[in-house]
Amino acid sequence: MKSTRLRLSIVSAEKSNFGAAAELAIRSLIANAPAASSLAQAFTASGFRLALVGGPVRDAILGRLGNDLDFTTDAHPHETKKILKAWADNIWDTGILFGTVAAKLGDVTVEVTTYRLEKYEENSRNPDVEFGDNIEGDLSRRDFTVNSMALELTGGEPEFIDPFGGLEDLAKKVLRTPASAEQSFSDDPLRMMRAARFASQLNFAIDPEVTAAMTAMASRISIISAERVRDEFIKMLMSENPRLGITILVDTGLADLVLPEIPKLRLEIDEHHHHKDVYEHSITVLEQAIAQEDRLGGPNLVIRLAALLHDIGKPKTRNLIEGGGVSFHHHEVVGARLAKARMKALRFDNETVDAVETLTALHLRFHGYGDGEWTDSAVRRYVRDAGELLTHLHVLTRADCTTRNAKKAERLARTYDGLEARIAKLEEEEELSKIRPDLDGAQVMQLLDLKPSADVGKALDFLMELRMEHGPLGEERATQELLQWWKARRHP
Incomplete structure (x- = not known):
């Protein structure tokens, strides 16, 4: 699909209604997310580019933007960290080796990631990450076209970037991969779980070629850590339509590997x-x-x-x-x-x-x-x-x-x-x-002249059974029952 780079200052009569709606949503994003504008200014002042990318762009177009914003930049991670230190209330760099530095300003949380390419080797659980030098390369390595759109915020007027037709797929409510599905799932097998998750969250269909690749490559999910599989499964299960995602996992054979009890x-x-x-x-x-x-x-x-x-x-x-x-x-x-x-x-x-x-x-x-x-x-x-x-x-x-x-x-x-x-x-x-026994451990030990021991526990279990069977007994009756029980135990 032909790349789309749309200057927001241009209003074309040839744009589709959905494209116009996307433009309005992005205008709303700029107006309602001052943190994005101030962060862009900070990167511009340091001579770097910054673009809102992925899920937040998709959600802005769908009218469901949250307070978690993802950005991509040509700045290397340590440069990003310096900028965020001056801009944010708090930062954390646990993902810096993979190019990501996170920060929080007020109620807004941001993650800024250096342009990158990544892929999994055949049997590796950890991706190999290489930093890239342009945003199109970064977008090409993302999971689905609807998550491969960006809003460039530096260098003049904001610019909408859609190299793989994500806007059209968003209108059609379909999940496709930017590259071939086989290449995408080979690079990161977790994307197969994400397909089921996004289908559930967005109520989207999965492109037949993507479904075929998921079915053929399901076994590759085994190289992904249990924690990452769990996190995707939770997001799918907590969506508004988990039936759809579960059905996809079962029909493609992924569930046989990650949750085999369900297809059984x-x-x-x-x-x-x-x-x-x-x-x-x-x-x-x-x-x-x-x-x-x-x-x-x-x-x-x-x-x-x-x-x-x-x-x-x-x-x-x-x-x-x-x-x-x-x-x-x-x-x-x-x-x-x-x-x-x-x-x-x-x-x-x-x-x-x-x-x-x-x-x-x-x-x-x-x-x-x-x-x-x-x-x-x-x-x-x-x-x-x-x-x-x-x-x-x-x-x-x-x-x-x-x-x-x-x-x-x-x-x-x-x-x-x-x-x-x-x-x-x-x-x-x-x-x-x-619900508790009518007497506590201290009372039991005093009445039976016991030190802390297994017998105290057995006595409390006896009293609890009485409590469950008869309801509250009161201390007097509980004491009588306990003494009779103890006497019977000592002199059967």
């Missing part, structure tokens, strides 16, 4: 052993959980992970029942173990791993509730086992109902309404979120 959910179904499409069910649960995220304060990574992974134990526990039907006994236990292992392999933090493991293990607990027969003791245990994840568990359990039978769905919702009401009533009466 596409279980074969025959005419004699009917069961719900577990893959489609899991995606639907994810979407239904997202619809309830206001209960969690907004987009929530833990609930999205738990919704997607809650049934990954089913393939390993699938059992064909004689005469028809399928069972998945204890799939929640197996699934919790698999979720923990996969998330650790992707280097998720321990808190997130533990939360998703817990929710996966508990996601069937409600179905032992029947039509409302749970005792107060069972409700207390439900709350205790969920702990701080109780609202997450509410969301997951409700989302897990994907039946098309309206009466069944209404009955399940009504039953869970009853459980939540029971929880609220007991919470008001007993402060369920602060």
Whole structure:
């Protein structure tokens, strides 16, 4: 595609409506991002060029510009660092070896990267970086054409640079690569994950040639570090349309390598052993959980992970029942173990791993509730086992109902309404979120004449079981029960 370098002072009747809209968006960017103008002045004063580049240019055209701005420059990194030190409130140079220096001024965060070319060797996890001498070369090494546009801010009037037809692809809502897709993914295999991520975030289609290259080269993702794969997966999962990205990962074979438990959910179904499409069910649960995220304060990574992974134990526990039907006994236990292992392999933090493991293990607990027969003791245990994840568990359990039978769905919702009401009533009466034994460790040691030991722990466990079974006992009754228990232990 022919290169486009558009001076903003020129207004041409031949421009498309979308081009005019892009021009207006860029004018708005200049007007509403004074940090960009002042930074450009600082680079100009030092004799260097500076251009806004990539995602911020794309987002400005789409009318969704944020406070994180990316720039490219002909200044080498140490020159950039000197300029930013004088311009910004804070700077950090952890990426300086790769040509990037970051800074913050007020609410605006910027990253300034020297023109560069980079690629991965066949089996390397780290890119080879070479600094370039022109912006077109820099744009040519970027992932997609819609991210290969720039706004040159130095040297006179701002200049819109679009060497690879990104503006047209943005109008068509399609993801293409500046170079051939094979070359692009060979240079940086993580771009295959980014394709799925941007499709989800922007609701764009992927060019068929790009999809074909992703499918043929999926195995190359194995040279990318787990942390970088995880970060792209999180961005995709936290988008407005994660179904699209997940489908792309599964259809191209990338999921077989980075999240193999998901494509395994596409279980074969025959005419004699009917069961719900577990893959489609899991995606639907994810979407239904997202619809309830206001209960969690907004987009929530833990609930999205738990919704997607809650049934990954089913393939390993699938059992064909004689005469028809399928069972998945204890799939929640197996699934919790698999979720923990996969998330650790992707280097998720321990808190997130533990939360998703817990929710996966508990996601069937409600179905032992029947039509409302749970005792107060069972409700207390439900709350205790969920702990701080109780609202997450509410969301997951409700989302897990994907039946098309309206009466069944209404009955399940009504039953869970009853459980939540029971929880609220007991919470008001007993402060369920602060369930503790009626006596503390110091009291136990004094009553039983014990020093800190395993026996103290066993005594507290006994008291906790009483508390769960009967509710608050009070110190007097708890003391009597404890002394009787201790006497029975010593003189069985």
